[in-house]
Amino acid sequence: MRKDILIRILGGFIIGAVLGQIVQFFVSLGISQESYFWVVPEFQALFESETMAIMTQVVLTGLIGITFALAALFFEIARWGMLKQYIVHFxxxxxxxxxxxxxLWMPKTMANMFSLFASFLGTYIVTWLLQYKLSKRDIEKINAMLIERGDFHDN
Incomplete structure (x- = not known):
């Protein structure tokens, strides 16, 4: 396996696990002001011990990080257009x-499921729009530099 892929996997896992614990901190604050919950009670109930629930949560949030780190590689597939890259990544x-x-965190109701999907989609659209505008700006700068050097003729 290539070294850069291993670095993405390790970095993605660490970032995902750390962000997962930050999310868990805020979820715990929402559950109780008096004590800290390392995992939500509904998730912990799936395991024989709190330690196993915590370790599983870390692995799952690390998996999220790995997924985002590796899925970013879709944007490096030059033969795919931007639209295909974003659709597959999404x-x-x-x-x-x-x-x-x-x-890990959501009460299982249809309203919560819809809310979760809508927030993911909304965040994704905002991110896509920002990336699109940044990419367009970068392309315009590169084209302007090429025109200035005489390497590119804008028709």
Whole structure:
């Protein structure tokens, strides 16, 4: 396996696990002001011990991080257009992120499921728009530099 892929996997796992614990901190604040919950009670109930629940939560949030780190490689497939890159990235990340978030933190109601999907989609659209505008700006700068050097003629 290439070294850069291993670095993405390790970095993605660490970032995902750390962000997962930050999310858990805020979820715990929402559950109780008096004590800290390392995992939500509904998730902990799936395990024989709190330690196993915590370790599983870390692995699952690390998996989210790995997914986003590796899915970023879709944007490096030059023969794919931007639209295809974003559609594939969206579905791959949603396929991993949504079920894990539901299992770890979300009460299982249709309203919550809709809210979760809508927030993921909304965040994705905002991110896509920002990326699109940044990419367009960068392309315009590169084209302007090429025109200035005489390497490119804008028709």
């Amino acid at each position: 579905f791959v990340t949603a396929l991993i992120w949504i079920p894990i978030v539901v299992v």
